[in-house]
Amino acid sequence: MNDKTIVTHDGNFHADDVFSVAALKCVFPTFNLVRTRDNAIIQEADIVLDVGGEYDALAGRFDHHQRGGAGEREDGIPYSSFGLIWKHYGVQICEGDEELAKSVDAGLVSTIDAIDCGHTAGVTTGISLSHTISMFNPTWQETGDFDACFNEAVSFASRVLARFIASANGGLSAKAIVAEAIEKADDPRVIVLQQYTPWKRTVHSLAPEALYVVYPSQTGQWRIQTVPAELGSFEDRKSLPQPWAGLNGEALQAVTGLDDAMFCHNGLFIAGAESFESTMKMAAIAVNA
Template sequence: MTDKTIATHNGNFHADDVFSIAALKHIFPSFNLIRTRDLELIGEADIVLDVGGEYDPDTGRFDHHQRGGAGQRENGIPYSSFGLIWQKYGLEICQGNQEIADAVDTGLVSTIDAIDCGHVEGVAQGISLSRTISMFNPTWQEDGDFDSCFDEAVAFASRILTRFIASAAGGINAKDIVAKAIDNAEDPRVIILEQYTPWKTTVLALAPKALFMVYPSQSGKWIVQAVPVELGSFEDRKSLPKPWAGLSGEELKDVTGLDDVMFCHNGLFIAGAESFASTMKMAEMALQA
């Protein structure tokens, strides 16, 4: 038995309406979905998104195509239906954690909103998640059913949304661990993590002197990694020694004098050894290089 009727437009679909339905699946275990532009059916629905010409969260109306739109964020990115749904239900979807809800909005929701509303300044070029969703629509050469294709796109988007939430939660929960490691560092230039946790955002914010991170890999080996100058940058605050570039095995052992070193990336941003002691020696060498 369905508890609610949710309406969106029929025909060609986009990331905003697809992700809106994916988000609502987290709130309502079951519902009756209708894809239509029939105003009578739309008027009878409990929740209407991306169609209907009205934004009123109190009455379950989440369109943004009406004159004047449906508002925008402080950074100027307008809300599409997904952003409006996220404003209403995002905190509940994230189990009351506002920091996680905000992180998902920043990393996923606002980008989809920006593309849908044509506010693409600062949005990365190339294949986007929005374009990927659009590719679920049948092409002009196919006889596919739009509604079944929409269901496939929603299933895909649901998985993406779940992973975005998990990733945001992981990064936020790691902050305290990384901050403690920064406080406990004997040398502020080398931060040691007892287990791998996402560290870049916290280190860049709290450790301006940090040059290298040392942490265990999932295989039990140890890694030394250079700290980038900023998130997403391929430039590091300090690179590993140039003579190590691209070496592994015996060649790297000969250059470093360490018996259990394994590799150094040609980009000089990451290297590894079997033991913590050797990895720390590699960090020391890198500091002196």
């Protein structure tokens, strides 16, 4: 067997060392994991992370606790062991897709690094993924096996990492689809998607005139949705017409003059009709209201 020996520190663990091991599981089918601070074992290991006081990717050393740390990103977020591992192996884990690797770093890796390094400016407060990983440690009232708990945390982190990569990949694919729809729009105020894809971030960055997005629902009907004034905001660039608020079926059909209009949310941010044609007519009414 030519399995590598990967070493990290023993005892209490955090998200950076847990996710580092989860990432390495994507690269190496099997390896021997040793959790220790024994310098003799560390010196003989193939890969060392979050311990050892050395950062040298080519030598397989990925610690950030040494004096001066291990560098930082352009936005000032320092690297923890996870960031160093991702910097070296991220593109490989993402099957050669550099843009995807950067997206995962921006959305997941850098946040874990920031919390681990105490660089919390701009990091959302409350229970974070890093805090969740820390809760896998035995509490002071428990006599659990730290290594067994670490392995459990790695299994959880591996699943999170895989789903985050899949989500980031979906977001990048959606960006291209939405960008094309924006370019092809007959009216820049109404963006039409032939299939539902996440659209808000791309519309905000590329379509400042857009007021509504029209797309098919999973059940075959069509929807019209307002573009938020800001990402994450409950305010819209332009709400749907006030007389539609909370109406369904015949009541909405009477107001719109469309015999297959289905509903309009009371919050005036989404409505729907059976057909594409009627949904586009709803968009035209809304634009001119």
